[in-house]
Amino acid sequence: MADLASLVQRLEVAVGRLENVSGSGGSGGDSAGGAASVFVEAFDVIVSGPVAEYLSLSQKIGGDVQKHADMMKLAFNSQRQLLVIASSSQKPSDAVLTTLLQPVSKAIQQVQAFREQNRTSPLFNHLSAVSESVPALGWVAMAPKPCPYVKEMQDAAMFYTNRVLKDFKEKDKMHLDWVKAYVSIWTELQNYVKQHHTTGLAWSKSGPIASASAAAPKAPAGGCPPPPPGPPPPPMDLSASSGGAGGGGDDNRNALFAAINKGSNITSALKHVSDDQKTHKNPTLRSTAPIRTGPKPFASPTPRPAASAAVTPKLPPVFELDGKKWKVENQEDAQSLVIENTELKQVVYAYKCNKSCLQVKNKINSIIIDNCKKMGLVFDDVVGIVEIINCRDIKIQVMGKVPTISINKTDGCHVYLSKDSLSCEIVSAKSSEMNVLVPDKDGEFTEFPVPEQFKTVWDGKKLVTTSTEIAG
Numbered sequence: 001m002a003d004l005a006s007l008v009q010r011l012e013v014a015v016g017r018l019e020n021v022s023g024s025g026g027s028g029g030d031s032a033g034g035a036a037s038v039f040v041e042a043f044d045v046i047v048s049g050p051v052a053e054y055l056s057l058s059q060k061i062g063g064d065v066q067k068h069a070d071m072m073k074l075a076f077n078s079q080r081q082l083l084v085i086a087s088s089s090q091k092p093s094d095a096v097l098t099t100l101l102q103p104v105s106k107a108i109q110q111v112q113a114f115r116e117q118n119r120t121s122p123l124f125n126h127l128s129a130v131s132e133s134v135p136a137l138g139w140v141a142m143a144p145k146p147c148p149y150v151k152e153m154q155d156a157a158m159f160y161t162n163r164v165l166k167d168f169k170e171k172d173k174m175h176l177d178w179v180k181a182y183v184s185i186w187t188e189l190q191n192y193v194k195q196h197h198t199t200g201l202a203w204s205k206s207g208p209i210a211s212a213s214a215a216a217p218k219a220p221a222g223g224c225p226p227p228p229p230g231p232p233p234p235p236m237d238l239s240a241s242s243g244g245a246g247g248g249g250d251d252n253r254n255a256l257f258a259a260i261n262k263g264s265n266i267t268s269a270l271k272h273v274s275d276d277q278k279t280h281k282n283p284t285l286r287s288t289a290p291i292r293t294g295p296k297p298f299a300s301p302t303p304r305p306a307a308s309a310a311v312t313p314k315l316p317p318v319f320e321l322d323g324k325k326w327k328v329e330n331q332e333d334a335q336s337l338v339i340e341n342t343e344l345k346q347v348v349y350a351y352k353c354n355k356s357c358l359q360v361k362n363k364i365n366s367i368i369i370d371n372c373k374k375m376g377l378v379f380d381d382v383v384g385i386v387e388i389i390n391c392r393d394i395k396i397q398v399m400g401k402v403p404t405i406s407i408n409k410t411d412g413c414h415v416y417l418s419k420d421s422l423s424c425e426i427v428s429a430k431s432s433e434m435n436v437l438v439p440d441k442d443g444e445f446t447e448f449p450v451p452e453q454f455k456t457v458w459d460g461k462k463l464v465t466t467s468t469e470i471a472g
Contacts, residue, residue: 143200
């Protein structure tokens, strides 16, 4: 089945090339257009190579990974269509370019939305790796340095691809091949962009200027031609303006200019207003007639109440053992969450908990705290890793031993180490307000901040990065 899927993918690429050749009018195009189509063929090599292998392995894995791969296939097809337009058209205005980029943008949003809708998927790390890196397809709008942008998006997926490698290293080699194929997509795309689009999406120097209609999906080959345009509107009848109605207009204009030419006598026809008709001289008029005032001074507009957005339904709390995973989800103000009778192969996954406290007793493999706020975690021993991801205001207390604590995309994290866990490695990325509290011989804790600011210098051979402290 995998070979069949790969074959179908290559056939689709070949058909796309034939359609492109037939759409350009055969050999009638100029040499510039032929040269520009080279980067479309180079893109097809990526689609028929690592992309096809990624789609084939995703189909073998099945489930959410296969559905995600189908969305990625549409994203690459949308990008190829944009490249075809660029190879035969000149660069349009920014407004038209935004319209041409919409299919790629919508495909990227669809891939990312699927991941958010399936956070409880057993293959969530696969979905996250794809979701974090798919914005790399937005290189077409990243002038003048699109290649470093692709590299940055590839690095964003490394955290999750490493977790896939770790989880399936001794279980299923297919997932390892899946990671290899997926990562190679972005590696090849970097080389492609560097070679053909060094400073941004390359457009043809000849041919028509690209239009917004070019982004519309093409009709299938052999279909009926579009209907001819309608007849032009009837010519405007200018005879009336020079006829009877026009005579009245000329008279009115002449009367207006004659009045203007009166000079100081132009006010002679104005009506005199006596003192008893003036509101500022006749107090009785002030109570009976509204007084016109000048413009009010500027004042900030009164804020309108925002339209009530669709209320997200509150999910029920979850506290259960599912296979080898302890699920602790959607807990609110739960201060007595305790997991006992754990086994060495079990893991704990806490998601979207708020103002809660979780205690894990005995030894366990690993603990993950994801998207939680104002949460406390107390545990005895962890043989693997404790991960804190996308959290705010987290407090962790180690009672026994833990080899590694990973803090990613978190604002506010306090880690209380025990005497047996002083050799623990703390790895942080994109996080702030991190503090490690170390006990002394009397059991009193001393707080040490984790550096957030770094200085990088070139020593002649390599980059050297050291932490810095802000004075004052």
